[in-house]
Amino acid sequence: MLNIILSIVFALSGAILILLSGIIFRENPRSKINRVTSVMLFFAGTAPILATIYYAVLVPSGREYPIWLYNIFYIWELFFPSFVLFSAIFPVEHKYYKRYYRAFYAAYIPHIVHLLLVMFLADPNAILSKLTITSDFPVLGILLEFVGYFLKYIVMLFGLALEVHVRFFSIINLAYAVIASVFLHQGYRSVVNPRIQRQVKVITYGIRTAVGLYISAYIVPTIFGININPQIKYLAIIIGLLVGPGFIAWAIMRHRFLDIRLIVRQSLVYSVSSIVVVGGYLLIMGQFREILKSIFGGGVAVLEIVTMIVAVIFFQPVLNFIDGILRRLFIKGGADFKVILEGFSHKVITLLDLDELITEVLRTFNEELLIENAFLAIPSSKGQYSVYSAQSGNIQTSKQDRVLESFLLVRDLPVPRDDIPVPALSPSTRELFHEHDTELLIPLNSTHKLIGYIGLGKKASGLGYNAEDFTIFQVLANQLVIAISNARLYLESLEKQRMEEELALARQIQLQLLPKQLPSHDRFQFSVYSEPSREVGGDFYDFIVMPSEHLAVCIGDASGKGIPAALLIARMQAILHSVTRSQFEVHSKIAHINNVLSSSGMPENYVTFFYGEIDTGMMTFRYCNAGHNYPILLHGDGGCEFLIEGGLLLGAFGGVEYSSNLVQLRPGDLLTCYTDGVTEAMDDDEIEFGEKRLVELLSNNRCLPLDRLQEKVLDSIKDHCRGRPFQDDCTMMMFRVI
Incomplete structure (x- = not known):
């Protein structure tokens, strides 16, 4: 029974350690810390794996195997020099490693010699039995007999030395463990980032506990000749094998050790x-x-x-x-980056004080994303930028750099330092980048205007930036752009009207999120009308210019009214602008938006949404309808089509699959998108205006100019309501193919 339990525990622990070793190496094989950590975990994993072979294969077989086969187990002791090397470079390179790095690699030599000795001189008796040499020639026989006796004494001497060596070699392992623990403690004290401190603390506790149990169960009894109950010894081994891999896995998955x-x-x-x-x-x-x-x-x-x-x-x-x-x-x-994004979104959308907003942004980059020397540069006055530093907490000024502004204005993604035209920048900008050891710039663009940029130094882990980092930086930047716009709008409104009502402020914030002007194209005409039922409504729309002759159009209706609806719209548009520039298909973009919204855990915050992309070159329109009122497409030949393909509304349920459809556009086609405030407008008898009435009105007046056609629809709705105020927001978006 005990052998079975030991075999399973050893096998599980070894598999986890070797799995961790492979994952860490594969994640970044060019990184020194990844390579060293991978080697350390691999040798640690060989111990339980070889022990599994011993208890599950060798012992049950009942056969006698060569001693050297059992001594292969000593290969795992290469863990100790690997442990010393790991402690010398994590979390920062130790001063002794920088001076004498070759000595740390030479720490493997005693263990390699030890392994060779226990392998090739494992059984002196077997070697002695092969040293009996005879000859038929008397003189030669005497000489060979003398040589045989000499070799036997040499082998016996080596055997005695081997016995002493095996017994006291544990002292070297103990010394290595002590040295590594001291290095880890010194490294922990040199770290200032709280998350890196937690990484070091978790890993240090785990490795120290596992190694301490091994020392107590094996090394100390071996050195001092103490007999320990085998069950206690096995229990210590099992606990050590569970604690060691468990703490390392915890550091990787909970504290993002090695930036996996x-x-x-x-x-x-x-x-x-x-x-x-x-x-x-x-x-x-x-x-x-x-x-x-x-x-x-x-x-x-x-x-x-x-x-x-x-x-x-x-x-x-x-x-x-x-x-x-x-x-x-x-x-x-x-x-979990989703949790970071969720927390960041909730905080920055509600922060209207610019200083608090900047503090939260820099804190997120420094403490949550483990970025050193992060700074945020925002235009403050004509020709000047205010630079907020996470490291010093100070605010400094930098002169405006037209070259840098022009460079960042046409870029949506984070820019590595190697791609920045540093020689062409102004001296003050180059000095700013040098002071903060800048490795990456994140432009903050809003409606073709640069409202600032973020500079990031190296990661606290010392590793490079990867695609996952770029994705989260882009989402954070999009949310920050809206948050800064909101904060600035708030400050401007306070200067103009100190006692302005909260709803009026929220209405202006929402208006800032809507397009300032309609798209202009020689093959299309556009027209929009939007009227909220209160100061702040839940309706919204947008036009987004995309690469490769594509134009995205969308319309939506957020649940609720007032400020909650405005905040939901702000978050929705931040996510929308982030995914629109991706290469995903239309239905995949909608599915991504739904998953992000639904992850908040508040199903009462939902959005009906219609999204489509016009290919102005191929004259096609691919769309996805997420629970929104069916847009009406009147064809030039007199036909009528409802755009219904899509799926459920956004934000209520996660993991929903969506579909899209492709429509061929021809001259004379007219598309009308609207919210439920149009068709559900009621008269005094609570009879709705209705979809059928809207289709007939559009069909009979389809040749009118778009602005006249919208006025015709609105006049008909008002006549139907007989002066009764609209009970819901009323939004219409039209475009006609010329």
Whole structure:
């Protein structure tokens, strides 16, 4: 029983350690810390794997194997020099490593020599038995006999030295463990970033605990000749093998140790879940089989088959259950970029004080995203930028740089330092970048105007920026642009009207989010009308110019009214502008927006939304309707079509799949998009204006200019309501193919 438990625990621990080793190396093989950590975990994983082979294969076989085969187990002790090397470069390179880095790699030499000795001189008696040399020639026989005796004494001397060496080599391992612990402690004290401190603390506690248990169970008894109960020794090993990998996995998934990507951390959680379930399954099934044999004897084949069927049925639900627990335990908080984005969005949208907003932005980059030397530059006065630094907390000024502004104005994505025309920049800008050791610039563009930029230094982890970083930076930048616009609008309104009502302010914020002008194109005409039922409504629309002769048009209706609806619209548009520039298909963009909105956990905040992309070159229109009123497409030949393809409304349910449809546009086609305030406008008898009446009105007056056609529709709605005020927001968006 004990051998079975030990084999399973050893196998699980070894598999997790080697899995972690492979993931860390594959994630960034060019990084020194990744390579060293991977090697350290690999050698740590060989110990439980070899122990599994010993307890599961060698012991049950009952055969006698060569001693050198058992001594292969000593290969895992290469973990100790790897541990020293790891502690010398994490979290920062130790001063002794910078001076004598070759000495740290030379720390492997004693263990390599030790491994060779225990492998090739493992059995002196076997070697002695082969040193008996005889000859038929008397003189030569005497000489060979003398040489044989000499070699035997040499081998016996080596055997005695080997026994002493094996007994006291543990002192070297103990010394390595102490040195590594001291280095880790010194590294922890040199770190100032709170998240990196938590990484170091977690890893230090885990490795120290695991190594401490091994020292207590093996090294100390070996050195001082102390006999320990085998069960206590095995218990210490099991705890150490659980604690060591567990703390490292916790640091990777919860505190983003080594900056492992989120998708890799999620895969790691699933892999660990699978390993745990499989190990538990093998242990339970083995014990259950023994119980059946003890009760029913040997003829339990049918019962074993039934047991296997039951186990297969419950395997996947149990796996999903454990995977869910581990995900909630490990991948949350700062480990999940979705949580960071959610928290950032909630804070910055509601922050209208510019100083508080900037403080929150720099805090997010410094503490949540582990970026060193982050700064935010915002135009403050004519010819000047105010530069807010996360490192110093000070505000400095920098002269306006026309070259940098022109460069950033045409870029939407973060720009690495190598792509920045540094020689062409002004001296003050170059000095600013040098002072903050800038590695990346994030432009903050709003309606073809640069409202600032963010400069980022190196990561606290010392690793480079990856695609996952660029994605989150872009989303944060889009939200920040809206937040800065809102904050500035708030400050301007306070200067003009100190006692201005809250709803009026929110209305202006919402208007800032709407397009300032209609698109201009020689093959299309556009017209929009929007009237909220209150100071701030839930209707919104947008036109977004895209690359490759594409134009995105959209209209939506957010749940609620007033400020809550305005904030939901602001968040919706931030996400929309982020995904519009991506290469995803239309239905994939809508699905992404829905997943982000629904992740807030507030299903009462939903949006009906219609989104389409016009290909002005191919004259096509691909759209997706997410629970919105069906737009009406009147064809030039007199036909009528409702654009219904899509899916459910946005924000209520996560993981919804959407579909899109492609429409060929021809001259004379007229598309009318509207919100429910148009068709649900009621008269005194509470009879709605209705979709049918709207279609007839558009068909009979389709040749009118768009602005006249909209006026005709609005006049008809007002006549229908007989002076009764609109009960909901009323928005119409039209475009005609010329």
